[in-house]
Amino acid sequence: MSAARMLTGDRPTGRLHLGHYVGSIANRVRLHKRYESFFIIADLHMLTTRNTREDISRITDNAREMVLDVLAAGVEPDQATFYLQSAVPEVGDLFTLLQNLVTVPRLERVPSLKEMARAAGKEEMPYGLLGYPVLQAADILCVRAGVVPVGKDNAAHVEVTREIARRFNHLYGDVFPVPELIQAETPALVGTDGRAKMSKSLGNAIDLADEPAVVRRKVLGMYTDPNRIRADVPGRVDGNPVFVYHDVFNPDRAEVAELADRYRAGRIGDVEVKERLAVAVNHFLDPIRERRARFAAERGLVDRLIVEGTERTRDEVRQTVTEVRRAMGLTGAYQRIRRRAERARRVTDPA
Structure with a gap:
């Protein structure tokens, strides 16, 4: 043993x-x-x-x-x-x-x-x-x-x-x-719905095998600050799922800090923050997709x-x-x- x-x-x-x-x-x-x-x-x-x-x-x-x-x-x-x-x-x-x-x-x-x-x-x-x-x-x-x-x-x-x-x-x-x-x-x-932890059964997950277009679609549909109805309204960063994901998956800390500052000041829209997140998540998943394709081919x-x-x-x-x-x-x-x-x-x- x-x-x-x-x-x-x-x-x-x-x-x-x-x-x-x-x-x-x-x-x-x-x-x-x-x-x-x-x-x-x-x-x-x-x-x-x-x-x-x-x-x-x-x-x-x-x-x-x-x-x-x-x-x-x-x-x-x-x-x-x-x-x-x-x-x-x-x-x-x-x-x-x-x-x-x-x-x-x-x-x-x-x-x-x-x-x-x-x-x-x-x-x-x-x-x-x-x-x-x-x-x-x-x-x-x-x-x-x-x-x-x-x-x-x-x-x-x-x-x-x-x-x-x-x-x-x-x-x-x-x-x-x-x-x-x-x-x-x-x-x-x-999860992407902001209501519970990410789960297969709740349909609020981004899979490791998701293609880039699927990831982008899921990210753009993510829950953010419900009180922010326009881009010029100061938004909440703490506890905001989009920024939680940025903190975990975006290695560019300067970009994350800049996005957070602009979001709090009402100088950026949710779509831009999400687009940047989609890029970061796809960058994170790219090598995982490549390894998956290689092993699947064996x-x-x-x-x-x-x-x-x-x-x-x-x-x-x-x-x-x-x-x-x-x-x-x-x-x-x-x-x-x-x-x-x-x-x-x-x-x-x-x-």
């Missing part, structure tokens, strides 16, 4: 976007060469909020697009293990063994679960969604990851994992590393990465589950019963 492993990933519900990049992908790119890196395609987690046959039928295409997005963002294919969660059934075994190490009230205090339920239009929380952090703990601990880069909305989930790892080690012996949480320094990126690459990564991960998880069962004494219990059965058979059937 490697002493330094990282696990991270996403649900295959659609293409990745700028919010994903700011929230965790930038850290994945920065860290993936430092650690032995596992990237989960979390289709079982997807079922907590999207579980129709139509949703499930999209997993294959969405998984492939998601891997391409991660590679395009800067992760090198020979330094990452991608795997499909549902194709590693032993993760479910570990989930079962861990779920009694955390209480319902503790899970009910995880703030993002209620937000996820509301976003999915669910009036009541499904049992699977309540257990989302425990399944996530199984994902992290099954490969014994020591580092987990996540966005702020998943930080509380990883803290549950840390608690479960410590509880297991206390009860049964040191099996799991207590993973380190690495959060993005940038706050969650607001016939069979993405499918091979998923298949080989899934097989390798399953081997690792089998070893972990075997060790967990041994530490808990479950393997010994069965072996003792089996030996008793064999002795009884020899007595009753000596031939």
Whole structure:
């Protein structure tokens, strides 16, 4: 087992976007060469909020697009293990063994679960969604990851994992590393509608794979200062989504400062500020698009990465589950019963 492993990933519900990049992908790119890196395609987690046959039928295409997005963002294919969660059934075994190490009230205090339920239009929380952090703990601990880069909305989930790892080690012996949480320094990126964080399901996202014309159209449609009805009216910069994006994606700090000063003074229109932002975002996305096109042109690459990564991960998880069962004494219990059965058979059937 490697002493330094990282696990991270996403649900295959659609293409990745700028919010994903700011929230965790930038850290994945920065860290993936430092650690032995596992990237989960979390289709079982997807079922907590999207579980129709139509949703499930999209997993294959969405998984492939998601891997391409991660590679395009800067992760090198020979330094990452991608795997499909549902194709590693032993993760479910570990989930079962861990779920009694955390209480319902503790899970009910995880703030993002209620937000996820509301976003999915669910009036009541499904049992699977309540257990989302425990399944996530199984994902992290099954490969014994020591580092987990996540966005702020998943930080509380990883803290549950840390608690479960410590509880297991206390009860049964040191099996799991207590993973380190690495959060993005940038706050969650607001969506183009200015009402909520960027999300695939809300249709307020700029995808990493969007073409330049699509990016420009989305930027020009962005929410700004609702009280600014004309270009000569002084505008609000703080909290204005357009300027939030400028701060994150426009490296020309002098230009950003000049735009902000003119905006506050009522000497520039929203359209010009947005046009400058569209240029900056497209400049940021250009190398990502180029890498995506290159990897997409390598016939069979993405499918091979998923298949080989899934097989390798399953081997690792089998070893972990075997060790967990041994530490808990479950393997010994069965072996003792089996030996008793064999002795009884020899007595009753000596031939």
